Amino acid sequence: MEIFFVLFLSLLITVHGIAEYGVHDKIAMLGELESFDTYEEDEVEDFEMPSWTSTNSAHVLVNVDSFGAAGDGTSDDTQAFLSAWKQACSMQKSVLLVPEGRRYLVNATRFEGPCAGRLVVQIDGTVVAPGEPNDWDPKFSRSWLNFHNLTSVLFQGKGVIDGSGSKWWAASCKKNKTNPCKGAPTALTIESSSSIRVKGLTIQNSQQMHFVISHCDSVRVSNVLVSSPEDSPNTDGIHITGSTNVALLDCKIGTGDDCVSIVNASSSIKMKKIYCGPGHGISIGSLGKDNSTGIVTKVVLSGAFIRGASNGLRIKTWQGGSGYVKAVRFENVMMEDVANPIIIDQFYCDSPNACGNQSTAVQISQVMYRNITGTTKSKEAMKFACSDSVPCRNIVLSNIDLHKKDGTAETYCNSVTGFGFGTINPSADCLTSNDKDYSNPDDMKISQLGESIEDHIVHTEL
Numbered sequence: 130m131e132i133f134f135v136l137f138l139s140l141l142i143t144v145h146g147i148a149e150y151g152v153h154d155k156i157a158m159l160g161e162l163e164s165f166d167t168y169e170e171d172e173v174e175d176f177e178m179p180s181w182t183s184t185n186s187a188h189v190l191v192n193v194d195s196f197g198a199a200g201d202g203t204s205d206d207t208q209a210f211l212s213a214w215k216q217a218c219s220m221q222k223s224v225l226l227v228p229e230g231r232r233y234l235v236n237a238t239r240f241e242g243p244c245a246g247r248l249v250v251q252i253d254g255t256v257v258a259p260g261e262p263n264d265w266d267p268k269f270s271r272s273w274l275n276f277h278n279l280t281s282v283l284f285q286g287k288g289v290i291d292g293s294g295s296k297w298w299a300a301s302c303k304k305n306k307t308n309p310c311k312g313a314p315t316a317l318t319i320e321s322s323s324s325i326r327v328k329g330l331t332i333q334n335s336q337q338m339h340f341v342i343s344h345c346d347s348v349r350v351s352n353v354l355v356s357s358p359e360d361s362p363n364t365d366g367i368h369i370t371g372s373t374n375v376a377l378l379d380c381k382i383g384t385g386d387d388c389v390s391i392v393n394a395s396s397s398i399k400m401k402k403i404y405c406g407p408g409h410g411i412s413i414g415s416l417g418k419d420n421s422t423g424i425v426t427k428v429v430l431s432g433a434f435i436r437g438a439s440n441g442l443r444i445k446t447w448q449g450g451s452g453y454v455k456a457v458r459f460e461n462v463m464m465e466d467v468a469n470p471i472i473i474d475q476f477y478c479d480s481p482n483a484c485g486n487q488s489t490a491v492q493i494s495q496v497m498y499r500n501i502t503g504t505t506k507s508k509e510a511m512k513f514a515c516s517d518s519v520p521c522r523n524i525v526l527s528n529i530d531l532h533k534k535d536g537t538a539e540t541y542c543n544s545v546t547g548f549g550f551g552t553i554n555p556s557a558d559c560l561t562s563n564d565k566d567y568s569n570p571d572d573m574k575i576s577q578l579g580e581s582i583e584d585h586i587v588h589t590e591l
Contacts, residue, residue, distance in 0.1 A: 188224050222247045224250075251285060499526075523546070
């Protein structure tokens with residue numbers, strides 16, 4: 130199929146007379162974009178689950194209730210959870226059970242690994258955070274439930290992780306400009322871990338970000354629901370930073386910020402069957418803040434429905450940064466009443482003060498948008514606002530059909546080169562083909578960033 134696609138594209142480009150754009154180079158580039166594919170559903174493996182009633186089960190059941198958890202939603206069950214974690218983590222093939230039908234109040238806590246192996250965290254009840262920001266332990270100012278240094282752990286269940294975020298949102302300077310600007314906790318963080326599976330959980334009403342995957346390798350997230358009100362500030366759904374080989378499948382996300390955000394030092398990110406809305410869309414970035422270096426590469430989204438979001442497919446970078454975003458493919462996406470269905474914004478400025486023009490930028494290249502359909506709320510259905518000093522290169526459009534219900538949709542371009550084939554609506558004639566020789570972003574690798582690079586694991590409020 131790939132060979133047929135490349136041969137067909139070669140013929141199509143020749144017929145449409147875009148030979149001056151470097152046909153052979155572009156076919157090679159498109160072949161590279163095609164070579165990175167989404168994963169199939171069976172890649173999200175289920176660990177063998179024990180039978181709770183079998184006397185021959187090889188798994189050891191560790192119930193938080195056995196360690197004194199009250200499960201009444203008002204008693205502090207933190208110590209019971211820590212004690213249960215300590216025992217489950219120390220034993221092979223153990224299951225840490227949070228029983229259904231109960232509500233457990235747990236304060237900010239760090240659950241440390243490594244564990245003995247093949248641990249299952251079975252959350253069937255509700256875990257709820259304290260709702261009063263003034264009582265929050267300052268030692269955990271930016272996290273609530275933090276899992277660190279784990280290998281081969283499955284988090285699953287039909288339960289709920291509830292951040293009780295309403296008072297945190299009310300205290301945000303984005304809700305009320307008279308409030309001081311400060312950060313808030315992330316509900317669930319998994320960091321410095323590998324071979325992690327997360328399946329079936331609901332994460333809701335986080336104080337700030339809902340689910341952060343930080344400095345991890347090989348993470349599979351499936352059938353996860355993330356939910357908070359549309360006006361809840363900085364409540365990203367799933368935030369990926371410094372991580373590789375992350376897959377998201379069949380996730381439904383509606384929040385007050387990005388449904389998915391992918392930031393610095395992240396590579397090989399695959400997404401399939403994502404529902405997004407409300408929120409700020411599926412975003413790469415922001416990158417390059419405070420003249421920092423940002424690298425994101427090999428990202429593919431195949432299959433999404435984005436409804437009522439302020440953005441659809443977004444790449445956002447601050448001026449003054451460095452690094453690159455490269456090898457990205459967005460395909461098979463349906464939009465409904467999205468304000469900015471396709472947007473690259475190299476002038477991102479989430480600041481109360483104006484951001485001045487700068488001579489450097491994070492380079493954006495080899496980005497494909499294919500089979501993108503639906504409706505836009507804004508006139509500019511496609512917007513490529515790229516840096517004059519470091520333009521966007523090799524932007525490819527294929528079978529785009531975006532309409533404005535009450536007017537004519539348009540495409541905006543600034544300092545962007547690329548081409549399209551198939552249906553392109555609205556027209557993208559503003560994409561130019563006069564490539565220039567800019568510095569090669571491949572000279573910099575993700576591995577060179579190291580731990581010293583500030584990768585903005587959490588939002589820092591204005």
